Amino acid sequence: MVAVASRHIDIQxxxxxxxxxxxxxxxxxxxxxxxxxxxxxxxxxxxxxxLSLAETFGWGLHLVNGLxxxxxxxxxxxxxxxxxxxKCHDGVAPRQWHGYPADHAARDQDxxxxxxxxxxxxxxxxxxxxxxxxxxxxxxxx
Amino acid sequence: xxxxxxxxYGDFWDSQVYSGKLYLFGADASILTFNWDKLVDELGSDESxxxxxxxxxxxxxxxxxxxxxxxxxDYEIKTALVAKFERLADQxxxxxxxxxxxxLIRQQDNNFPFxxxxxxxxxxxxxxxxxxxxHSGACNRKDKYPVITRPTRDHDVRAxxxxxxYNALAVxxxxxxxxxxxxxxxxxxxxxxxxxxxxxxDCVDCNWTFQSIFASSLRQPGFLVEFEKHEETVExxxxxxxxxxxxxxxxxxxxxxxxxxxxxxxxxxxxDKLCLYHEGIVDVVRYYPWFNExxxxxxxxxxxxxxxxKGTVLGAASTLFGIVLECENALVVIPSTxxxxxxxxxxxxxxxxxxxxxxxxxxxxxxxxxxxxxSFNHDYFVNQKEKVAGLEMFPSKALGRQS
Numbered sequence: 045m046v047a048v049a050s051r052h053i054d055i056q057x058x059x060x061x062x063x064x065x066x067x068x069x070x071x072x073x074x075x076x077x078x079x080x081x082x083x084x085x086x087x088x089x090x091x092x093x094x095l096s097l098a099e100t101f102g103w104g105l106h107l108v109n110g111l112x113x114x115x116x117x118x119x120x121x122x123x124x125x126x127x128x129x130x131k132c133h134d135g136v137a138p139r140q141w142h143g144y145p146a147d148h149a150a151r152d153q154d155x156x157x158x159x160x161x162x163x164x165x166x167x168x169x170x171x172x173x174x175x176x177x178x179x180x181x182x183x184x185x186x
Numbered sequence: 187x188x189x190x191x192x193x194x195y196g197d198f199w200d201s202q203v204y205s206g207k208l209y210l211f212g213a214d215a216s217i218l219t220f221n222w223d224k225l226v227d228e229l230g231s232d233e234s235x236x237x238x239x240x241x242x243x244x245x246x247x248x249x250x251x252x253x254x255x256x257x258x259x260d261y262e263i264k265t266a267l268v269a270k271f272e273r274l275a276d277q278x279x280x281x282x283x284x285x286x287x288x289x290l291i292r293q294q295d296n297n298f299p300f301x302x303x304x305x306x307x308x309x310x311x312x313x314x315x316x317x318x319x320x321h322s323g324a325c326n327r328k329d330k331y332p333v334i335t336r337p338t339r340d341h342d343v344r345a346x347x348x349x350x351x352y353n354a355l356a357v358x359x360x361x362x363x364x365x366x367x368x369x370x371x372x373x374x375x376x377x378x379x380x381x382x383x384x385x386x387x388d389c390v391d392c393n394w395t396f397q398s399i400f401a402s403s404l405r406q407p408g409f410l411v412e413f414e415k416h417e418e419t420v421e422x423x424x425x426x427x428x429x430x431x432x433x434x435x436x437x438x439x440x441x442x443x444x445x446x447x448x449x450x451x452x453x454x455x456x457x458d459k460l461c462l463y464h465e466g467i468v469d470v471v472r473y474y475p476w477f478n479e480x481x482x483x484x485x486x487x488x489x490x491x492x493x494x495x496k497g498t499v500l501g502a503a504s505t506l507f508g509i510v511l512e513c514e515n516a517l518v519v520i521p522s523t524x525x526x527x528x529x530x531x532x533x534x535x536x537x538x539x540x541x542x543x544x545x546x547x548x549x550x551x552x553x554x555x556x557x558x559x560x561s562f563n564h565d566y567f568v569n570q571k572e573k574v575a576g577l578e579m580f581p582s583k584a585l586g587r588q589s
Binding site: 149150151152155157158161162165171172173175176177179180181182183184185 | 199213299300301302303316317318344346360361362390404405498500501514532533534535552553554
């Protein structure tokens with residue numbers, strides 16, 4: 045059994061770096077940023093209230109100098125993506141989170157909720173135009 | 187002929203124009219309702235351009251009406267009208283919210299889900315689609331708040347594009363498919379409306395092709411859900427009995443976009459025009475549903491080549507005045523006559539009103555810092571039977587009847 049690298053988020057929550065999203069697994073999106081940067085996406089998402097440790101889903105961006113940059117490629121291993129989705133496996137203690145690059149143009153379930161997009165827009169991370177495209181599942185570039 | 191442009195500066199998300207009112211959805215989750223007719227009246231205060239302003243912004247049917255065609259076809263009258271439209275196109279209207287203070291009816295909180303995916307106004311009811319479902323509530327109200335402050339949730343399906351016609355709301359449900367929500371029985375408690383899935387195929391936008399629905403997808407071919415229309419006379423129990431004509435629709439079949447266009451690309455359909463974009467080309471198919479044979483219902487008209495075209499189309503619509511294509515950083519309008527017009531700048535939202543009685547020549551485009559309300563008026567002078575880029579103006583529509 046391959047050990048999965050992980051980090052503590054807090055005493056009740058751990059974050060696992062899922063290997064499927066780093067080893068080229070077919071049909072899985074792939075991170076193009078390193079694990080430190082991936083974990084920073086998580087902590088930034090908590091700080092920006094787009095990930096709540098009390099819930100089971102959260103959303104994040106890879107912020108460089110306060111602006112989002114690409115963080116991975118979609119399941120087709122071609123389309124660049126800049127939104128991360130985080131999911132929690134609730135049935136264990138500590139709770140285990142993992143994340144993956146979310147391709148909003150390929151899957152409806154990878155479209156962040158409207159309140160998350162609004163929060164990103166109000167924080168200055170996204171323009172209205174980008175938020176609108178993501179909400180409608182339209183591909184867009186940074 | 188260039189469009190006439192009215193810009194209102196502010197932070198907006200979406201817009202609607204309906205029954206003499208302009209609704210602007212603020213990015214701060216507000217709704218601003220303006221007296222649009224009064225604003226147009228003020229813009230048209232110069233008598234030399236008044237008829238053009240009215241036709242451009244509050245009564246597009248004026249110059250489409252069959253009774254007025256003999257005037258439009260008069261060379262001197264046509265020349266004068268064209269000159270008026272061109273003069274207005276040169277004179278761009280720029281307004282701030284302070285300039286609109288005397289036409290503002292109300293600014294109120296937007297208690298619909300926000301930000302939303304799409305909006306539609308039909309029968310004085312505002313419908314809003316979002317990831318929280320379909321919500322609705324009365325607008326065009328005469329009391330303190332023009333838009334209802336407590337909307338009702340009609341359904342919880344995640345919804346993208348919505349369009350209403352034939353007393354029904356077509357709902358593009360993404361991977362959940364295409365739905366149709368009945369709007370006939372307003373006495374029925376909201377949340378209990380008939381909600382039917384018409385297709386399981388992925389779609390993010392939809393529009394009405396007469397009594398049928400064309401659904402567009404960014405991931406798969408679009409498709410046409412075809413219906414036949416039936417008119418019948420029924421007796422209605424009101425005060426005594428009275429007769430009324432009722433229109434019903436029956437399912438005819440579902441047609442994949444590949445079987446209509448025989449090629450892959452982004453497709454859409456509105457009224458008599460079904461279109462597909464692929465690699466810089468727009469294929470246009472005319473749709474006349476009153477014919478029984480498929481080869482008569484679907485007629486390949488032409489392919490419009492867009493020169494120096496690069497990039498993907500993210501959305502599109504057909505209108506009376508032409509075809510609107512959405513690219514990532516611009517909109518391109520292929521007019522029913524003349525060269526394509528590029529509107530540079532990444533749009534936040536854009537919308538056209540092909541089934542409107544008075545605003546079918548308008549294109550609304552929301553940008554980061556403003557909304558542009560463009561009016562295209564070249565189409566009044568185009569032969570409706572022969573045009574390919576743009577919907578045909580049928581005499582019944584020009585007379586204000588549903589087509």
